[in-house]
Amino acid sequence: MAEELLQLGSAEQAELIRQRKISPVDLVESSFRCIERWDPVLHAWITTDRERALEKARQAEKEITGGLYRGPLHGLPFGVKDQMHALGFPTTLGTRVLNEDETVAPCNAAVIEKLTEAGAILIGKQNLHEFGKGGTINFAYGEPRNPWNPDYSASSSSTGSGIAAAAGMCSFSIGEDTGGSIRGPAAFNGVVGLRPTFGRVSRFGAVMEGYTTDVLGPICRRVADAAQIMTAISGYDARDNLSSRHSDLDFMPEPGKSLKGLKLGIVREIAYNDSTSDEVSAAFETSIELLRQLGAEVTVISLPLTLFAVPLILLSLDADVAAWFVSKYLRDRYDRFDTGTRTRLAAASLIPATVYNRAMRGRFLARRQLLDAFNQVDILVCPTVPTAPKPIDQMQERLDTGDDAVRRLMERRIGLYPFSLANVPAISLPMGFSRQGLPLALQFAGRPFDEKTVLQVADSYERSAGWHAVKPDLAKTVAGFMAQENR
Known part of the structure; x- marks a missing residue:
């Protein structure tokens, strides 16, 4: 039963x-x-606090x-990617580069404040690639592994959040x-991940990698869960100077609602790219037919x-991040970085200003083109990633050089970066195996601040497709x- x-x-747990x-x-x-049984293999968590969580749970039960009753998150245990500050927990950023005194949390992140106010219970901080950069080879807190098959990748950055x-x-x-x-780990781990509109959720108290693209959002098991969580964590926060004052905070989808009248646009360059595997293409075409049947x-x-x-994002964002890291850490603590992170940052520090400026102009043009698409359609649709998860040992290609390495990098992220660049809401959810x-x-991706429509389309698809009902058999895969490993 447990x-x-x-x-x-x-949402179902909340109702119980x-x-x-x-x-x-x-x-x-x-x-x-569950953590004690499976995390020694899956490595989803960096720190947890059982006694503190149980004390909060007893308090919630008493209330x-x-x-x-504080609402649908009251009494629910949650975790956060370990780049959000939480009092009483170190903020490791998934690295050994920081000294112990540099990991002390100065405050609670705004999302943790809001979730705690809603009655949710923080149980720990979750594993990530070093500094959230992706490309980590040797993980400081254990290699994150996919619960569907631990020999396979759980994607990058917010890996622990997706696994958990x-x-x-x-x-x-x-x-x-x-x-x-958010979307990559959700895709590889078979769950739901929502990237909100930039500015929708306060980033106060979170260590940001990309000041102009970073957002915080939910990774969960159902679309309705994401809507409930968004209701709790959204809203203006004066402590985040890029926080939006947008007042529409209604995210809940209507169960069983027809999609009649909605226009969906398949992004040709993503959906029909040469890098898309036959399995993904077949599952995508089946999904498109279902969406048509839904109206x-x-x-x-x-x-x-x-x-x-x-x-465009790698050139501009990596240059920004490298400038900060080189001055603060890379010069003095070079040997404490993971090889993958160190190589990426060192290379990015050599990007000329002329190239950086052109990349920034290119980002504006690409964003404008994507936003203009919403004059034709209500929602954009494509595979989240072009392939199924790859074996972990194949991910060592991260340090390859040359045109082939660049091609592989673009293949893995072609469905992810365009919506980050445009700062629009986008959700990933299962579409098969x-x-x-x-x-x-x-x-699915939508207009800025139109999470409601994105969630509605995703919820209607999810309920009809039924893939959410398939769960990893941890007793089989992890055991x-x-x-x-013990042989």
Whole structure:
């Protein structure tokens, strides 16, 4: 029963708590049993605090029993990517570069404040690539592994957040997305990940990698979960000078609503790219047919500049980040960086100002082209990533050089970066499985601040497709991996 409970969506768990069929204490204890059993292999967490979480759970149970119900997140355990400050937890950023005194959290991140106010219970901080950069070779806190098959990649950056949600280690996670770090881990781990509109969720108290693209958002098991979490964490915050005053905070989709009248545009350059595998293409075409059956009008549109989104963001963003790292850490602590991070930052520090300026102009043009597409359609649709997860040992290609390495990098991120560049809301959710039983993912993107429509289309698809009901068999996959390692 405990394992079935942990695999329910957070909205379903919340309803059981509201009806007092389960208690927050039961849920938190079950989460920690799951962590203790599977995290030695999956490496989703960097730090946890069981006693503190149980104390908060007992407090939540007392409040609910006494008639003080804070809403649908009350009593739910959650984790955050370890680049968000939380008092009482170190902020490691997934690295050993920082000295111990530099990891002390000065405050609670705004998202943690809001979730705590809503009654949710922080149980720990989740694993990530070093400094959230992606490309890490040797992880400071253990190699994150895919719960569907631990020999395979769990994607990059917000890896622990995706793993924890998929494995049922918490009710939901909060990730961070610069160039796909919410949607990529959601895709590879077979869960839901929402990148909100830039400015929708306060970034106060989070260590940002990309000042002009970073957003915080939910990774969870159902689309309705994402909507409930967004309701709690959205809103203006004067402490974040790029926080939006947009007042429409209604995110909840209507169950069973027809998509009739909605226009969906398949992004040709992403969906029909040479890098898209046959398995992904077949699952995508099946998904498009289902969307048509649900009433949507689907057309194909061309956005040629999306093909340049990966180099445009890498050139401009990596140069920004490298300038900060070189002055602050890279010169004095070079040998403490992971090889992959060190190589990427050192290379980025050599980008000329003329190239940087051209990349910034290119970003503006590509963003404008993508936003103009919403004059033709309501929602853009494409595969989240062009392939199923790859074996971890194949990911060592991260340090390859030359044209082939650049091509592989673009292949992995072609469906992610365009929507980061445009700063529009985008959601990833399951659309099937590969022949090896690994998740495949579909992505919807919408107009700025139109998360409601994005979530509605995703919810209608999810309920009809039913892929959310398929869960990883951890007793088989993780236990099998452990037995293999012990031979």
